[in-house]
Amino acid sequence: MVISVASGKGGTGKTLVATSWALALSSNAKVQLLDCDVEEPNAHIFLHLQVDQSQPVSIAVPKVDETKCTYCGKCAEVCVYNAIAVVQTKVLIFAQLCHGCGACSYLCPESAITEESREIGVLERGHCGNVELIQGKLTIGEPMAPPIIREVKKHVDPTRTVIIDVPPGTSCPVVEAVKGTDFCLLVTEPTPFGLNDLSLAVEVVQKLQIPCGVIINRVGVGDDRVERYCVEEKIPVLLKIPLDREIAILYSKGIPLIEGMPQWRDAFLTLLQDIEQIVSASQVVK
Amino acid sequence: MKEVVVLSGKGGTGKTSIVACFAVLARSKVLVDSDVDAADLYLLLQPEVKEENEFWSGQVAFIDEEKCTECGLCQELCRFEAIQDYTVDPISCEGCGFCYQVCPVNAVTMHSCMAGHWFTSDTRYGTLVHARLGIAEENSGKLVTLVRNKARLIAEKGDLHHIITDGPPGIGCPAIASLSGANLALLVTEPTLSGIHDLERVVSLCRHFGVLPMVCINKYDINEENTHRIENYCYSEGIEIGGKILFDNIITEALAKGLPVVQYSNSKVTQQIEELWQAISTELDKQDK
Known part of the structure; x- marks a missing residue:
């Protein structure tokens, strides 16, 4: 199964979720993490990527x-x-x-x-335990991210669980990264900016006809409008992560959440099960 | 007239919250939201739209199945894998028109796309030029250029001192379109390893396009060690740090009320943002001389 992790708004916690999720799942199986935020790839920071292979993208x-x-x-x-x-x-x-x-x-x-x-960028592959990380990196000054995203996605191994870290926004790089995935997980925050950009991201995934669910990060700040929106739009809220200074500090140091706070491991394992259920149910409908 | 564009590389570092404060603090200015695919500045400035324009850009191919002989040439030649079973996937189509050019029976037509809207609006703080790119559309760079040009005209006509542009995250097409030709790029970062990594890339982007960078460290007390790293980096690169802002939920509280934080509270962060704007306007004035 291929799952994209997107948000619309930047800085809501896509990479935090994608990296911890990949690490949690990798204790049972081989997992691929594709960092398609090729303008600013950050997953490698959390996985301490050792690059085994690097190739130019042209x-x-x-x-x-x-x-x-x-x-x-x-x-x-x-x-x-x-x-x-x-x-x-x-x-x-x-x-x-x-x-x-x-x-x-x-x-x-x-x-x-x-x-x-x-050449407009590079593609790098490496491992962190059972997680295979593949990332694209756009060369500074080059405007076009989609060809690099396409190249990264060519490495999808459909026999594994594949997690795709999507860039922020709603335009062509996001479409390129989300397109063809089985499920899109939208990470948001309970603020007016989070809500506005979430609703735009939902329109993108609906246009691509991909089932989606939401993670609300930094719960405790802002208001409940995001939750109300999810209820109205019938979008499942799959996980809530509280506003917690300790989480922010771990993130700032580049430490994956489940490494610093292993109690989160189960939540990420359940997350995959929930998504598998939603996806199989939506396939029955189709 | 001088333009400052606010970028960050990494998303969610606080660009829009800070620009909304500049809207309050700067006296003679026009505001631009050039994050056209996830525009949020309007949520804090509550604009009254005065002028709405359609943004037509790019084309998409369409195959007339009555004329199509299913020769497959278009499918074979399309580099974007946008044609399957003799139909075009409009989302994958990049509008290059190759299929239209080569179709032996002229079954392909090209259709223009309405790719979004752009607006000129009044706000309590002055004119705002902003846009809304259609969902999943392309050509965000062109739309950015359009709103920036409009802002420039307004600034020239009204003899306004500053153009303040809220930029997009990243370093690709819309960031480049927001940056080129600006007088100063304020780079809002945070003391996280991701923030530092992305700051270095956006600094390189500024160098590449010859725009002077200035740095603001937001939420600097989240990790003071990383804040020192950023300070050392800026020092070694000869980049001015225009200001540092505390991590304070009051910014989000103000946001939930639809207000720039400088209008909501007299807290420490308000003072820090005022000092930041002071540093920016001093730098821009210097460039005048």
Whole structure:
């Protein structure tokens, strides 16, 4: 089963949940944790990742052979991202705008365009006991996270429990990370910001037709509007984590919650059972 | 007119709560929420929308099954795996139009997408330019650029001193679109290992785009050892620490009441945020000379 851990709002505790959950489950089975927050991957901090393997992630960008090019302008015409411009007898390529769709090279009437790979980040793999961690890391200054997320997700091993740490927000990187997962766990906090962004995240998972449940973190601060929202929307609240200075301090030191407070282990084991039930029930409905 | 953009790398460090306070403290300004896919600033500023615009961006492919001969060429060529069984998954489609270009029977058409809305609003504290990206939409960077340009026009027209931009988390497309061309980037961090890791990446982003960084350590008393690490890091990098803010639930209390904390209480954090704004406006004034 593949479960994504998302939130909409940043800093609600996605990585705290994902890392402790993976560690709790790994006492019984091999678990994969994919860190798809490729702009700011943090799971490795909690798992003290030893990188076994590192490989560049590239996208294909066009390269023009000017000896063949007739400057007809077809490539610039078909590129919807404005990544190619033809100015008299010069072809300008703006590689950072290129999405690597391949239309220009395929459609060039002179076959003057080949593709070369341009590195935009790295993918790293390593282990922490029974947890296999795979993370993507976007190179500083590069705008596009989705190709790296796609690359990380290619390593999903469907025979295991797979937990995906999703970036904050509701746009393309989130969709890329959540898409195709069996369940989406939404971590929120009981504040107006938490609620607003939770409701946006719920719209994303509903659009993707993925069943979801909620974890409310820092219970004790704010108000009960998040809980009321979950009742109204019939979204199960699967776990509550209190506002607790000790939890915050453990987090600040990069210590996984279940390492510093082992009493949380059972709650994370139950969490998977609850989700398995919800997923099998929703499959029956389908 | 000078623009400060508030970024953090890591989410949830307190950007929006702090920007809402700047809205109260800065005298002559326009406010921007450039976290367009999870915009929260409006919750504290209670804007009255004066102008609403549609944001049309990008396209999505559509295959007419009556015309389609199921040759499979589009499916084979699509790099985004957006075509299966001769139908387009609009969520995976990146709108490149490759399929439209190559279809031998012209069965593919491209449709423009309404990818969100953007607004110019009045608030108690001045004009706010903000946006709402459609759920699961792309092109957030373009929408960010749009709202920032609008704010710039308003600031120029009204001869306002500051543009204060509440940025998104991360270092990708919307963060880059929020940062480029700003006069100062206030980086709000927290003394956690994740916060430090992400701060270092967003500092590199500022360097990459030539924008001066300034750091604010929020919740600094959660882990004073890590706070010292951040201070040492900033010192070695030559980055000014504009302020440090205590961990205090009063910020969340104020948030639950829909108020910036500086309007809600006279606590220590209020004073610390006032000093932070002072440090920022001093730095921006310096750049004028």
